[in-house]
Amino acid sequence: xxxxxxxxxxxxxxxxxxxxxxxxxxxGRGDTCTLVLNVPGISRNHVVIQPKPGGGHYLSDLRSTNxxxxxxxxxxxxxxxxxxxxxxxxxxxxxxxxQLTPGQAADSGQTSVQIHSGPCWLLMLDLIGHTAxxxxxxxxxxxxxxxxxxxxxxxxxxxxxxxxxxYLGDAVFAYWRxxxxxxxxxxxxxxxLVRLQAAAPRPxxxxxxxxxxxxxxxxxxxxxxxxxxxxxxxxxxxTKSLGARxxxxxxxxxxxxxxxxxxxxxxxxxxxxxxxxxxxxx
Numbered sequence: 001x002x003x004x005x006x007x008x009x010x011x012x013x014x015x016x017x018x019x020x021x022x023x024x025x026x027x028g029r030g031d032t033c034t035l036v037l038n039v040p041g042i043s044r045n046h047v048v049i050q051p052k053p054g055g056g057h058y059l060s061d062l063r064s065t066n067x068x069x070x071x072x073x074x075x076x077x078x079x080x081x082x083x084x085x086x087x088x089x090x091x092x093x094x095x096x097x098x099q100l101t102p103g104q105a106a107d108s109g110q111t112s113v114q115i116h117s118g119p120c121w122l123l124m125l126d127l128i129g130h131t132a133x134x135x136x137x138x139x140x141x142x143x144x145x146x147x148x149x150x151x152x153x154x155x156x157x158x159x160x161x162x163x164x165x166x167y168l169g170d171a172v173f174a175y176w177r178x179x180x181x182x183x184x185x186x187x188x189x190x191x192x193l194v195r196l197q198a199a200a201p202r203p204x205x206x207x208x209x210x211x212x213x214x215x216x217x218x219x220x221x222x223x224x225x226x227x228x229x230x231x232x233x234x235x236x237x238x239t240k241s242l243g244a245r246x247x248x249x250x251x252x253x254x255x256x257x258x259x260x261x262x263x264x265x266x267x268x269x270x271x272x273x274x275x276x277x278x279x280x281x282x
Contacts, residue, residue, distance in 0.1 A: 007146060010049075026062075041065075049096075055098070119212050162189060205247070206246040235249060242281075244263075244281035265279040
């Protein structure tokens with residue numbers, strides 16, 4: 001049986017995604033580069049990103065004139081990239097993304113500082129039966145389906161102001177800070193995702209919760225911490241048997257004013273969280 005292919009890519013500031021293949025990716029103004037960026041301040045052969053054994057990538061500056069920066073630090077030696085790393089080639093910004101395995105959460109590192117503490121909407125999008133689909137159609141076809149799906153859901157999240165925190169295997173974890181975004185925009189994004197479920201190349205579940213989290217950041221990226229983050233992951237697993245493709249926690253439904261129009265799913269236990277919890281479906 002074929003295992004799902006891990007995916008990694010660069011996010012460009014105009015919304016495009018450059019997907020990595022199995023070989024090295026050279027970036028620069030030169031026509032022979034894998035990713036050609038005809039932008040002032042970028043050398044003809046500026047940087048190379050190459051796969052490392054076991055997954056992920058290394059970045060090496062190619063003695064460029066204006067340098068290469070990762071999370072604000074100039075890189076003069078080869079460095080291992082992590083999901084969410086912000087790369088500046090000259091002054092051109094890119095974001096490195098790599099699927100993480102479940103439980104491989106982003107770690108903000110020892111020098112992290114708190115960025116925000118407060119209520120947020122938390123969202124998980126989870127492909128249904130991705131491993132079985134890979135076994136049925138092969139790794140390459142399943143990989144193409146994943147790419148197509150991600151290229152459909154990502155604009156909905158970003159255009160509504162959402163922040164994608166991590167790509168966890170066949171799932172996307174995103175959030176909206178309540179102090180920066182109103183419930184109307186978040187609700188509109190949720191409805192757009194529900195509409196997409198009917199047309200997406202692969203079926204997927206939507207899980208949304210609203211709760212208080214702490215966001216910290218450092219040289220190793222951004223980290224979301226709090227019992228409500230863990231609660232989102234718990235309800236993703238514990239509500240699968242309910243059969244709903246879009247599940248909202250009670251706090252999510254109330255905060256988005258959907259508790260009166262959404263379909264009640266009743267009250268159910270959630271592992272490690274006492275009592276029974278109300279859920280709703282769209």
